[in-house]
Amino acid sequence: MRVRAVRGATQLEHDSREHMLERVAEMVSDVMQANGLTVDDFISIVFTATSDLVSEFPAYAARQLGFDDVPLICARELEIEGSMPRVVRMLAHVETHLTRSEVTHVYLHGAAHLRRDLARVREVPDS
Template identity: 80%
Template sequence: MRAVRGATQLEVDERDHLLERVAEMVTGVMTSNQLEVEDFISIVFTSTSDLVSEFPAYAARRLGFGDVPLICARELEIAGSMPRVVRMMAHVETDLTRADVTHVYLHGAAALRRDLTRVHAVPDEA
């Protein structure tokens, strides 16, 4: 079992945009680590307090995570922290070593943990 992290930043707090960005993050974690829905034990999603348009877990449900335990929580409100961010920590069954797990940080959230991630697949649009 391994934990895989991901994060994405939204441009605006709009339901369709949130669902799109969270789905992109979840599928990015799956693709980067060669995972199927059946490999997921659970996922914890957090979001910053400025995101209220939808539960991030709903995006995963729409991807087929119907029987995977999912939960959403509020991120800590730390002065100066990045706004409009959804994070995830998934517990998965995999043969990957800890060093081989790819954490996925997208859009503005790529700046959060450059030390952890090898995937910056979607650059910010200029």
């Protein structure tokens, strides 16, 4: 078993609590599905959000998915001129048998444009 880092990002259409919980749950669930992970495989998750998202803590969505005893923390993303608005990112540390090259990082909705350099970016049409 190895410790690996898995990245994810999603963009919200607007800042509301319900939308935040929906999009973050989707991102976390997609990371789990894409990498064959369960909650027990997670060591910790760091969530960041851009400063225009204030309606809810992104980590709360993970708590609702059963991440009750996994250390979670939220932080502010850097405010860089011209950066994409309404983005939540995650960096999860997991125990897995996957090699580094087998790990699938998930970038959803508008955030798919953040990492075109990754071969396994899954784009989800905006709803």
